[in-house]
Amino acid sequence: xxxxxxxxxxxxxxxxxxxxxxxxxxxxxxxxxxxxxxxxxxxxxxxxxxxxxxxxxxxxxxxxxxxxxxxxxxxxxxxxxxxxxxxxxxxxxxxxxxxxxxxxxxxxxxxxxxxxxxxxxxxxxxxxxxxxxxxxxxxxxxxxxxxxxxxxxxxxxxxxxxxxxxxxxxxxxxxxxxxxxxxxxxxxxxxxxxxxxxxxxxxxxxxxxxxxxxxxxxxxxxxxxxxxxxxxxxxxxxxxxxxxxxxxxxxxxxxxxxxxxxxxxxxxxxxxxxxxxxxxxxxxxxxxxxxxx
Amino acid sequence: xxxxxxxxxxxxxxxxxxxxxxxxxxxxxxxxxxxxxxxxxxxxxxxxxxxxxxxxxxxxxxxxxxxxxxxxxxxxxxxxxxxxxxxxxxxxxxxxxxxxxxxxxxxxxxxxxxxxxxxxxxxxxxxxxxxxxxxxxxxxxxxxxxxxxxxxxxxxxxxxxxxxxxxxxxxxxxxxxxxxxxxxxxxxxxxxxxxxxxxxxxxxxxxxxxxxxxxxxxxxxxxxxxxxxxxxxxxxxxxxxxxxxxxxxxxxxxxxxxxxxxxxxxxxxxxxxxxxxxxxxxxxxxxxxxxxxxx
Numbered sequence: 001x002x003x004x005x006x007x008x009x010x011x012x013x014x015x016x017x018x019x020x021x022x023x024x025x026x027x028x029x030x031x032x033x034x035x036x037x038x039x040x041x042x043x044x045x046x047x048x049x050x051x052x053x054x055x056x057x058x059x060x061x062x063x064x065x066x067x068x069x070x071x072x073x074x075x076x077x078x079x080x081x082x083x084x085x086x087x088x089x090x091x092x093x094x095x096x097x098x099x100x101x102x103x104x105x106x107x108x109x110x111x112x113x114x115x116x117x118x119x120x121x122x123x124x125x126x127x128x129x130x131x132x133x134x135x136x137x138x139x140x141x142x143x144x145x146x147x148x149x150x151x152x153x154x155x156x157x158x159x160x161x162x163x164x165x166x167x168x169x170x171x172x173x174x175x176x177x178x179x180x181x182x183x184x185x186x187x188x189x190x191x192x193x194x195x196x197x198x199x200x201x202x203x204x205x206x207x208x209x210x211x212x213x214x215x216x217x218x219x220x221x222x223x224x225x226x227x228x229x230x231x232x233x234x235x236x237x238x239x240x241x242x243x244x245x246x247x248x249x250x251x252x253x254x255x256x257x258x259x260x261x262x263x264x265x266x267x268x269x270x271x272x273x274x275x276x277x278x279x280x281x282x283x284x285x286x287x288x289x290x291x292x293x
Numbered sequence: 294x295x296x297x298x299x300x301x302x303x304x305x306x307x308x309x310x311x312x313x314x315x316x317x318x319x320x321x322x323x324x325x326x327x328x329x330x331x332x333x334x335x336x337x338x339x340x341x342x343x344x345x346x347x348x349x350x351x352x353x354x355x356x357x358x359x360x361x362x363x364x365x366x367x368x369x370x371x372x373x374x375x376x377x378x379x380x381x382x383x384x385x386x387x388x389x390x391x392x393x394x395x396x397x398x399x400x401x402x403x404x405x406x407x408x409x410x411x412x413x414x415x416x417x418x419x420x421x422x423x424x425x426x427x428x429x430x431x432x433x434x435x436x437x438x439x440x441x442x443x444x445x446x447x448x449x450x451x452x453x454x455x456x457x458x459x460x461x462x463x464x465x466x467x468x469x470x471x472x473x474x475x476x477x478x479x480x481x482x483x484x485x486x487x488x489x490x491x492x493x494x495x496x497x498x499x500x501x502x503x504x505x506x507x508x509x510x511x512x513x514x515x516x517x518x519x520x521x522x523x524x525x526x527x528x529x530x531x532x533x534x535x536x537x538x539x540x541x542x543x544x545x546x547x548x549x550x551x552x553x554x555x556x557x558x559x560x561x562x563x564x565x566x567x568x569x570x571x572x573x574x575x576x577x578x579x580x581x582x583x584x585x586x587x588x
Contacts, residue, residue, distance in 0.1 A: 013405065023420060111336075117521045128553075130355075131355045131553050231521045269430070272430075284422065
């Protein structure tokens with residue numbers, strides 16, 4: 001019996017080995033190399049002298065990195081509530097399964113499946129001060145008198161990216177929230193209606209608390225995505241004007257692959273990884289807990 | 294977690310009461326139509342701009358609708374640098390290899406996790422989830438240096454490996470869930486018949502987990518087709534560009550001035566496969582999204 005158990009264990013491991021090997025070779029080994037590299041002054045041209053925590057001390061005094069990190073945090077703190085709020089509003093609007101509401105869900109979700117580079121270039125065009133139709137529309141609606149030059153100030157560039165990303169991913173939260181709302185036992189809501197609870201009090205007192213876990217999980221996934229933002233800024237603002245819209249990942253890319261300071265870039269990567277680790281550990285713990293139910 | 298709840302089940306969510314009922318229904322319908330218009334407008338406008346003449350597409354101020362239909366922009370993109378076929382071919386091949394790797398690695402791993410009791414199994418599962426915890430953006434530098442040594446830079450295989458790193462945790466997670474949902478009796482019957490573990494996987498479990506496999510393939514395709522940063526770093530040679538890099542290259546153009554018509558044509562080309570697979574396999578996409586909180 002024990003023999004059989006052991007051979008069955010071995011069999012199970014055999015099925016796991018290929019995937020485990022893949023992760024070991026292409027994730028864990030590079031991660032080790034990253035840590036080692038972060039303790040050197042390596043550049044693409046050479047170097048590689050051990051400098052201990054030198055790079056980390058340099059990060060401490062690197063105002064540009066802190067500015068990029070702070071910018072990323074600001075981006076995340078502003079974008080996440082917009083995405084969650086609008087996503088939840090869309091979910092409330094479309095949670096019933098009528099043909100029109102299904103169609104609305106399908107259309108609102110469309111931009112989620114297209115590439116971030118495609119959508120960023122699409123909005124780069126829409127925002128253009130000469131050929132951009134977003135400007136044209138705002139002028140036609142008498143919202144503005146002259147086309148706005150969106151990418152000339154950091155603030156306008158920031159909002160241009162926020163608008164484009166809201167369009168791109170608002171459907172993601174919506175779909176998850178719709179499933180959360182639909183999984184609420186209809187009897188509970190029916191009973192609330194009988195008791196004379198109005199629409200908004202049902203939303204506030206029942207739907208919101210009962211979808212809390214989905215809300216939290218979606219917020220985390222969304223926030224992690226924003227903390228790792230790169231494509232949209234690389235394409236729409238190129239980090240400008242005057243380097244004011246560099247994100248953390250963009251700054252790492254800039255150091256590692258443009259300035260070719262590999263050791264320093266590695267140290268920056270590790271700092272960012274540690275920050276993300278906090279969010280993603282929470283995410284996995286939450287997912288595991290919601291599975292137990 | 295079915296999205297397809299019957300109408301009666303969900304009626305209580307809004308359930309307008311009394312005289313205001315009709316007004317509320319009309320308002321909600323109007324809001325839905327507004328949402329549809331806003332969400333589809335950018336894609337529709339991009340498509341309309343792509344079939345303008347090149348001159349019309351760069352008009353200042355711009356027109357909403359084309360004044361004449363033209364395939365000029367598409368013809369230009371087809372002949373752009375190494376040719377559109379090269380770039381679409383690169384993207385498609387990388388995506389296919391990513392799908393193959395996610396299925397080949399994810400399905401057995403999901404099977405092992407779902408159907409065998411092993412000591413340390415959950416730790417192995419966590420190891421397989423590391424790419425969720427460690428953002429792939431951070432390990433691109435060491436990967437690049439390693440890949441450069443073995444000729445995997447500017448290689449479609451190299452990029453497919455990076456995309457598999459991104460998508461493997463979701464694939465394992467989803468396959469594990471799919472296999473766990475299959476009743477134990479079916480497996481026991483097969484064991485009595487003397488089926489080996491491998492045969493049980495290929496002849497019993499995989500056919501029953503086809504929806505899971507479709508979802509894994511679908512997500513792998515969308516991720517790989519759209520991935521930007523690794524493609525930007527690893528595919529630096531003009532002939533090895535994937536479609537997202539082609540887009541940026543088209544915008545940069547030759548003389549500094551953006552060729553807006555060609556840009557819109559290439560954006561439309563990059564979007565079409567995603568929309569097609571999503572609209573065709575929407576059910577799988579949504580169910581994958583709902584079960585993959587870990588992605």
